Amino acid sequence: MITVLGAGAFGTALAISLAHKGPVRLWARNAGHATEMQKTRRNERRLPGVDLPENITITADLEPVSDQHPTLLAVPMQRLRSVLTDYTDALSGGMLVACCKGMELSTGMGPTQIIGAELPGATPAILTGPSFAADIARGLPTALTLACADETAGESLQQALNTPNLRIYRTTDVTGAELGGALKNVMAIGCGAVIGAGLGDSARAALMTRGFAEMARMATALGARPETLSGLSGFGDLVLTCTSDQSRNYRFGLSLGRNETFDSSVTVEGAATARAVCNRAAKMEIDMPISRAITALISGELQVDQAMDMLLSRPLKEERC
Numbered sequence: 001m002i003t004v005l006g007a008g009a010f011g012t013a014l015a016i017s018l019a020h021k022g023p024v025r026l027w028a029r030n031a032g033h034a035t036e037m038q039k040t041r042r043n044e045r046r047l048p049g050v051d052l053p054e055n056i057t058i059t060a061d062l063e064p065v066s067d068q069h070p071t072l073l074a075v076p077m078q079r080l081r082s083v084l085t086d087y088t089d090a091l092s093g094g095m096l097v098a099c100c101k102g103m104e105l106s107t108g109m110g111p112t113q114i115i116g117a118e119l120p121g122a123t124p125a126i127l128t129g130p131s132f133a134a135d136i137a138r139g140l141p142t143a144l145t146l147a148c149a150d151e152t153a154g155e156s157l158q159q160a161l162n163t164p165n166l167r168i169y170r171t172t173d174v175t176g177a178e179l180g181g182a183l184k185n186v187m188a189i190g191c192g193a194v195i196g197a198g199l200g201d202s203a204r205a206a207l208m209t210r211g212f213a214e215m216a217r218m219a220t221a222l223g224a225r226p227e228t229l230s231g232l233s234g235f236g237d238l239v240l241t242c243t244s245d246q247s248r249n250y251r252f253g254l255s256l257g258r259n260e261t262f263d264s265s266v267t268v269e270g271a272a273t274a275r276a277v278c279n280r281a282a283k284m285e286i287d288m289p290i291s292r293a294i295t296a297l298i299s300g301e302l303q304v305d306q307a308m309d310m311l312l313s314r315p316l317k318e319e320r321c
């Protein structure tokens with residue numbers, strides 16, 4: 001049976017879609033939350049208004065996962081390592097598919113690197129790409145990328161995770177898929193700030209395009225294939241997240257641009273990842289001015305107009321990545 005760890009918006013949506021093919025186990029860390037979902041057959045806390053199919057078993061106890069079926073890790077990026085260390089016995093040896101987007105702040109590592117470091121016996125993979133949980137849960141058509149360095153395991157995960165409304169593409173370029181998903185959230189915060197501050201759609205298009213160049217610059221420096229960045233996990237997710245009010249990263253950016261407060265309990269992966277990206281870029285001597293400006297905006301070191309001045313006053317250059 002497929003197990004989904006994390007009864008947040010994304011984990012619940014994936015469980016609902018996968019339940020069209022067979023039984024799914026959905027694990028919530030909080031026993032009260034699990035009981036509530038068992039009784040109501042809904043997850044009103046994280047994904048309101050959607051019924052949970054009968055073949056989803058909800059639990060707060062994690063039994064050892066199967067090494068034949070995928071286990072999806074749908075928890076926030078900065079919590080992934082602690083989930084792996086807390087449940088090492090249950091997870092070791094599993095086919096572990098990270099469903100989080102980001103870079104670990106303390107190490108600069110991506111999800112599959114963390115899985116490899118903490119659970120060397122597991123098969124790590126990542127599921128990423130343009131997809132809002134609410135869309136998946138409503139059965140709307142969505143396409144995602146499954147990245148796994150082990151080609152055979154990747155093929156089997158692709159088959160297992162493809163559903164009637166979730167079309168899964170496959171790649172072995174884990175670095176490219178991970179970095180696309182991590183970096184697009186940083187750019188989405190910037191785009192939200194641009195729109196929130198009233199700087200207009202043209203400015204947003206410029207930020208998305210030059211932001212994409214920056215994403216590709218970092219990813220290729222770390223060994224990613226350029227075509228992966230142009231695919232669902234990079235370009236596709238950048239477009240979705242930088243242009244939709246459904247995105248929490250974008251909405252967080254809107255609040256920065258408008259000088260409004262933002263609910264700190266909402267998961268905004270791009271905030272910590274922006275800092276991690278800047279740290280890593282500085283160490284590798286990769287020029288990432290847009291990421292630096294967005295990071296300064298998030299920390300309050302710069303206001304939107306100052307960040308824009310900083311970017312617009314840079315020396316003129318040829319257009320390339």
Ligand SMILES: NC(=O)C1=CN([C@@H]2O[C@H](COP(=O)(O)OP(=O)(O)OC[C@H]3O[C@@H](n4cnc5c(N)ncnc54)[C@H](OP(=O)(O)O)[C@@H]3O)[C@@H](O)[C@H]2O)C=CC1
Pocket residue numbers: 006007008009010011029030033046074075076077079082083099100101102131132133134266267269
């Ligand atoms: N929502 C979306 O549309 C999409 C999200 N993603 C990615 O999925 C990942 C999860 O996001 P999402 O589900 O939306 O976030 P949510 O905020 O909806 O849920 C986060 C989940 O993680 C659980 N959690 C938090 N900390 C821990 C911990 N220390 N140990 C175990 N579980 C923990 C939460 O438990 P509790 O409820 O008890 O706090 C909750 O179930 C993110 O990386 C995001 O980028 C990817 C694509 C789409």
Ligand SMILES: O=C(CO)COP(=O)(O)O
Pocket residue numbers: 101129130131132185188237240241246247248249250267268269
């Ligand atoms: O990753 C996502 C869409 O692909 C979800 O975006 P947010 O985390 O910004 O809501």
